[in-house]
Every structure is written in structure tokens, then in C-alpha cells.
Amino acid sequence: MDRRYTIQWHTNALNIDFVVNEEGVICLSRVLPPGTLAGEGQTKDIKTAKASFGNYLSMRLKYNRHEIRKDGQAEIFEARCSDEATDIQVTARLVIYGCIPVVRSETTVTNMSDSANVMLTGLSSFVIGGMINSSARGFDKYKLIYATNSWFREAQWQDYSPSELGIDSNGICELQEGHTGSQATFSLSAHGSYSTGSHLPMGILNAKDQADTWIWQIESNGSWRWEIGDYKDNLYLAAGGPTGAHHA
Incomplete structure (x- = not known):
């Protein structure tokens, strides 16, 4: 049984899709201008062993919930994830203003434990893959x-x-x-x-x-x-x- 499912956030400026994969990890799947065909653009899950992301903690972060709301001209998407082993909560916040095709992204980490300290050695604000539209030789x-x-x-x-x-x-x-x-x-x-x-x-x-x-x-x-x-x-x-x- 395929447990993957897609979360869509479509605005006047950009259409952004997320995929919750089989492990329960939410991945940025696609960022496209409105009206672009679904087959165009990036469609890869983001999960690697590179230095800046894709470590064991990132792979353990489980999607909990998301919220879509407006604040004046700002359209906001927030996804919350958690890691049981360290008892931390990670909130990824994306903001789009009006019809401007620009995304502002930030990440917040909260220690939900009452007693344990957590050492944070790195935190990405934004990660995206599948940036080229060409073939694998492109x-x-x-x-x-x-x-x-x-x-x-x-x-x-x-x-x-x-x-x-x-x-x-x-x-x-x-x-x-x-x-x-x-x-x-x-x-x-x-x-x-x-x-x-x-x-x-x-x-x-x-x-x-x-x-x-x-x-x-x-x-x-x-x-x-x-x-x-x-x-x-x-x-x-x-x-x-x-x-x-x-x-x-």
C-alpha cells in the first residue's frame, strides 16, 4: 500500500506541492508558476547524504500537521514535524506576498523537553531539488x-x-x-x-x-x-x- 500523499498550496503567485513520503517525512516536491503543466519543473523528493541536509535527524522528522492562512497580503504555509528521539519540534514557514513569485522561508526548532538539552549544529532555512528542467545530461x-x-x-x-x-x-x-x-x-x-x-x-x-x-x-x-x-x-x-x- 502506497502511503504517500500530496499537500497542495496554490496561490496567485506560485503553485507549491509537498509530498509526505512512506516514512512520514514531508518533502518539498514542486514549485511552479500558475498555469504551468504538472509535468514541468522539479518533482524529486529532497533526501540525500549531503553536508547541509539529509542527515539522520532530518530523516526521522515526522510530519504532524500543517496550516494555511492569510495575514493581510501575506499567504502563509506552516508545516510542523517532530522527532521522538530528541523531543524537538521543527516548524517550516513559507510566506508569499500577493502576486510576487517569491517565497520567503524560515525554520524554527523548539526543544519540547522539560529537562534535556539539545545541541543544534546546523539548520537549513530552505532546501529544494530538481532545479533543472533539462534531461539528465543537461x-x-x-x-x-x-x-x-x-x-x-x-x-x-x-x-x-x-x-x-x-x-x-x-x-x-x-x-x-x-x-x-x-x-x-x-x-x-x-x-x-x-x-x-x-x-x-x-x-x-x-x-x-x-x-x-x-x-x-x-x-x-x-x-x-x-x-x-x-x-x-x-x-x-x-x-x-x-x-x-x-x-x-
Whole structure:
């Protein structure tokens, strides 16, 4: 019996679908402009062994409930999950304002225990996969764009193909050996309280034929990190704040 089911959040700006998988974990399944055919866009569950997400705790988080509401021009989707082993509750909150095709995402962790302390070493604000519409060999139909930033050379935008950054569509998932990706990643981060001291906390994944574009920005006045890599012959993005491994 297939226990998967879909939760739809359709607004005037974007249609967003979630899947609760067989293990009871809620996954972001699809983000599409209204009117786009259902077969287009990303449709992969987000669950890997990459550094920024997909660890054992993430896989244990069980979906409890969700709420959809409005607050003025804001449309809000909140999903709550819990982990019995650590007694924590995680709330993922997505907000869309009016007809603007932009999602603001944030994650809150609450320790529900009356006595036990929980050490938090990392928390992603947003994770999405299936970012390219092309075939499994289509990574180089896209370019990754980011900006270096310093006092004397601000906002120096540059672009690279994924393969130039070490991320190739190499067909590893076709080997029938259970691989979900190559483990190759590219990441940028800031350290300390100077959030724009080396790079702007932004990035762009753009199709060379201009068919689609993803733009992200981390709203932080301190450390941050975003990572992009391959998963199931597609690309994923994980963005968030400081981590214990990268920012102590």
C-alpha cells in the first residue's frame, strides 16, 4: 500500500506541492508558476547524504500537521514535524506576498523537553531539488552566478557552468548501484558578523536559453552558507545560517 500523499498550496503567485513520503517525512516536491503543466519543473523528493541536509535527524522528522492562512497580503504555509528521539519540534514557514513569485522561508526548532538539552549544529532555512528542467545530461545548459564583494570591488558578478565547479551530470544514478549523487558540491559562506564581507549572500541558477531562472538570497546580518550539488541526476540548493562545522 502506497502511503504517500500530496499537500497542495496554490496561490496567485506560485503553485507549491509537498509530498509526505512512506516514512512520514514531508518533502518539498514542486514549485511552479500558475498555469504551468504538472509535468514541468522539479518533482524529486529532497533526501540525500549531503553536508547541509539529509542527515539522520532530518530523516526521522515526522510530519504532524500543517496550516494555511492569510495575514493581510501575506499567504502563509506552516508545516510542523517532530522527532521522538530528541523531543524537538521543527516548524517550516513559507510566506508569499500577493502576486510576487517569491517565497520567503524560515525554520524554527523548539526543544519540547522539560529537562534535556539539545545541541543544534546546523539548520537549513530552505532546501529544494530538481532545479533543472533539462534531461539528465543537461547540467551545462545552465550557469551558476554569484558575486564577490569587498570594499573596493563590490558586487562583481561572475558565472560558471556546473561542470566548471566540479558538478557533472555523469550518469552515476544509472549504474543501478543505489547511488543518489556524486557527492560533489559547491558552496559559499560568510564568517562572523560581516554578512557581505567576501560574497553577497545571493546566487542565481539560470538556463542559458532563458527558459527558467532561480534566484535566492539569505536574509542574515551574520554568518550564512548556501550549497548546490547533484542529486538524482538533477541539482539541489540548500541555504541557511551558520553551522558548527563551517562557522564554529
